[in-house]
Amino acid sequence: MDLLGQVLINGILLGGLYAMMALGLALVWGVLNIVNLAHGAFIMLGAYVSLYLFTYAHIDPFLGLPITAAVMFAIGYGVQRGILNLIVRAPMFNTLLITFGLEVVLTYLAQLAFSADFRTINPTYAGDSIVLGPVVLPLARLMAFGVAIALTVGMWLFLLHTRLGRAIRATAQNLVAARLYGVEPRHLYAVTFGIGIALAGAAGGLYGTVSQINPYIGAGLTAKSFAISIIGGLDNPLGVIVGGLFLGILESLTALYIGPTYADVASFGVLVLVLIVRPTGLLGKAA
């Protein structure tokens, strides 16, 4: 029973990190209709930004998250204005191609800049834990979980209640009407993509404190974020929390009861099931 409790806790904390990873992808996908295959590469870049802030400027990875997010926002804004804006209304296939290309370029640039060595962001408290009776809560994962939930809920409130958030949603729903009300889509798209990449960067900072990083982690993270977005649905940022937690718990329990090799089988199996049964996601509106 203690083991089950511990594994459930592990799954929930993992799920929080998953939600954080998928948040930016779901936002960009929902608003711009771009499935950003370079999303994981941006998470990787964010992890390196946090690593360098920590190693050379001695900025705590959690306190440094706003800086990481700001740097990544600037990169995201630039990438959207300079590259993605050219294809924002092109067929889906073109956006897939260009973001795939971006992923390859970013990965190999990262290898040139940072080498293929494995790195970790390792503040002194990274391995600490809180013992609650029979279960252990890893501190860094718990903090990452807190940040992830706060940012996701914050994103939800931002989209619902701020002028910029409403403009973003309006553009996603009806571009012509949004323009008539004075929304400048080019700027707005770039801001949205920038926010998506800033969130990816923050996720990278958190990822680096609990896992190892190297230039090649991106592709796997994109796949996971993609699955979470589908399972949770794109209508609502809270969907990624549901998707992330669902996947985190599912993988942990599968590893415990069936075997660790089946964790990925389970998560992508569920992805297929959701696509068949509820194509708009668990929280999505009925199709």
Next chain:
Amino acid sequence: MLKFSGLPATLAAAAVAMTLGAMSSGPALAKDIVLGASVQLTGPVANTGRYYRDAYQLAVDKINEAGGVKIGDETYKLALKIYDNQSDVNLSVRQYTQLVSRDNVNFLLGPFASNFALADSAVSEKYKIPMVQGGGASDQIFARNFKYIFGTLAPASNYFGSTIEMMKELDPPPKTVALLYADDAFDVSVAEGTRPKLKAAGFTIAMDERYSTNATDFNSLLSQIKSKNVDAVLVAGHETEILNFVRQAKSLAVAPKMYSFTVGVPSEDFRKALGKDADYAFGMTAWLPSADLKDRWFGDAAQFASAFKAKFGYDPDYHAASGAADVEALVKAMEDAGTIDPAKVRDALAKVDFESLYGRIAFDNNGQIDLPQTVIQVQGDALVPIYGVHGKVAPPKYPMPAWNAR
């Protein structure tokens, strides 16, 4: 049109230069023996792939500096032709095919990792060009009666052999063992070899779990290790997985009496990435840069290690030593055969027996050498040899203390 006007002049200059080059080098040095390889220079295992590229280069340069390879009355220089397979096994098979069929290299050196060597050795076998590889240890590579594949890593099935011998002498001896392994050719071979050895030594295998290569989350496995109170954990996996494993063990406060890993511990960047958390980790290596390992070209293994570090800026580990030994084995075989005919060099390779910076190189009938693994442990900042062929060398730090008691 203007921009093409320089082309004929350039071509003419190049032709003159080539003629001059051929003339000035003299007839005896006119020929190169080309060694071809496809190595992971980019992609997820590039940080191990580089050991091979750098070791091949260093060995080739050293042999050329010493005058090259004398075969009969002629002296040849060695040349390298290396492709980057981007850590993609299908691409590496295509590149080896290109090396033998289009580039017409004389001999092949290996890639890193068992799954690569397993696939690539089909090319050397088909074209009957000997490949000496120091990157694949899986017993599967040598279980197919191939004639043209030779390997200088000790068999995967015996990686934990010396560790299990050491475990029997620990005080208090561990009773229960968890065997965790990734689902690739090398690690499956390790697990298959380790299982019967553990049983024969009287240990109880409390967990025997296979996980997916590139897994990042080990929390469920670690929680089971804790709940079953396992004494010793043996992990056969990849560096990325083992880094995550150790970090997550710390964050879940899981500290078995000992743990040992097939890879990572000997390599510098693994210890750097973990910092103090690498302490107490056991590993194994078939090679340490000792001055006792005499070598015809480098003097000894210690001199090889310092030359390597001076040239490339990082410490070599057994991957690099094994790669350098591959070049030396080919050279020895060519000299013994007195020809560069691939079939004759192949037969000479099967018979070589010489001391090198990596140890004694003599291939078994299946093409693999057998070197004992020395158990090593991270102790503070140092990497300490603990248990070798002749038993205990230095006292192990055992049992491992709880994480909050360090």
